[in-house]
Amino acid sequence: MKKQVAVIGLGRFGISVASTLYAMGHDVLAVDRSESKIQSIASEVTHAVQADATNETILKELGLSNFEVAIVAIGTDIKSSVLSTILLKRLGIPHVIARANDNLHGSILGKIGADVVTYPEREMGTRIAQGVTLAEVSDYMSVVPGYGVAKLAAQPYLVGEKLSDLGFGYKGKWEVAVFLIQRGDEVIVTPTPGQKIEAGDILVLAGSNDNLEKLLAEAKKNKKEE
Ligand code: ADP
Numbered sequence: 001m002k003k004q005v006a007v008i009g010l011g012r013f014g015i016s017v018a019s020t021l022y023a024m025g026h027d028v029l030a031v032d033r034s035e036s037k038i039q040s041i042a043s044e045v046t047h048a049v050q051a052d053a054t055n056e057t058i059l060k061e062l063g064l065s066n067f068e069v070a071i072v073a074i075g076t077d078i079k080s081s082v083l084s085t086i087l088l089k090r091l092g093i094p095h096v097i098a099r100a101n102d103n104l105h106g107s108i109l110g111k112i113g114a115d116v117v118t119y120p121e122r123e124m125g126t127r128i129a130q131g132v133t134l135a136e137v138s139d140y141m142s143v144v145p146g147y148g149v150a151k152l153a154a155q156p157y158l159v160g161e162k163l164s165d166l167g168f169g170y171k172g173k174w175e176v177a178v179f180l181i182q183r184g185d186e187v188i189v190t191p192t193p194g195q196k197i198e199a200g201d202i203l204v205l206a207g208s209n210d211n212l213e214k215l216l217a218e219a220k221k222n223k224k225e226e
Contacts, residue, residue, distance in 0.1 A: 002026055006062075006070040006093075007045075008053045008084050010037040013099060013120050014073030019044040030060065053084035056091075065091040072098040072114070078105055082112060089113040140212075147208050152215075154201040157222040164193035169207075175213050176207035 003026050006065040007018040010032040018041060028045040033052050034037055042048040046158045051058045053074070065071065072190035074081040078087040078101070085098045089112070098114035100106030106117045126142065139151040158166060170193075182196065184203040187196065197203070205212065 001188060003069055003153070004067045005029070006031060006064055006067045006088075007074045008032075008070060008088070009074035009080070009099075010041055011035075011073060013075065015041055015044075017071055017073055022046065024135065025158070029064075031062070053092045054080050054086050054087065059084075059091060060086055064088065067093050069084075069093070069095045072096065072109075075099055075101050075120075078108075081105070084106060085109055085114050086112050106173070121139070134223070142209075147206070148212065149204065150212055152203045152205055154199065154203060154222045155222065158197045159196055159199045159201075163191060163195050163197070164194065166197075170191050174207065175211050176215055177204050178203050178205055180204035 004208060005021050008016050008031045010018065010030055010092065014030070014032070015037075018028050018030045022045045024180045028047075030041050030045045030048045031047075031051050031053055032041075035050050036063055038048045038050045049062060051062065053059065053072075057160075070093045072081055072085050072088065074084065079100065085096060086094050095115050096113070097118055098109040100109055100117050100119050101121075102119075106119060109117045141150070142148045145219070149209040162177055163169055164172065168176060168178045168180050170177075179190055180203075181191050181197075182204070184200065203207070205215075207215075
């Protein structure tokens, strides 16, 4: 569903968030106090406005009280990050995501009302580290610490087998749930234990990182034996 999202502060993180949200089809208002930043992002967002995000009057004039989501992407200037987060909450934006540099910055943002505090450098580091161990599971995404969702292309030794016989699902040996199977244009949502895997299927799995890694190691072993 299309949302109205404001991105405040167009450093490397803000630009990446703003342009991705716009490419996903959302209405994106990008705000930065630097004119050059505004010029460089103008063609990649719905509106780009040069303004000081710590000025309440300006934020009101920009209509920010009607936005559903705001992302405060300012990192270095902690005063600006804190003040704009307070003002955006005060304007009634229901979901304010604020970027923190470190724990102290993050705990301040949480206390003044940010709905979500994000640590981009730290999260990217974790993703890259998990990407090393979960390298062969495509599209791994961490969901809660230690647990994630991953896509696995059906390998030949899985084809023709039932999910339950392969040890997936409730009380299965993997403790990994297959919750979607993509089969060409079709998507099978919450497949039954009796569902058989076909060649070309993509399995979408959820489980602990440890179990996803074990499953992967087994898949690798089977691949060699084929
Ligand atoms: P990154 O590490 O992602 O590059 P920075 O913290 O260096 O992020 O960049 C933050 C951006 O936020 C800069 O483009 C800066 O001009 C902008 N910014 C900082 N303070 C304000 C403010 N009060 N109002 C609007 N933009 C701001």
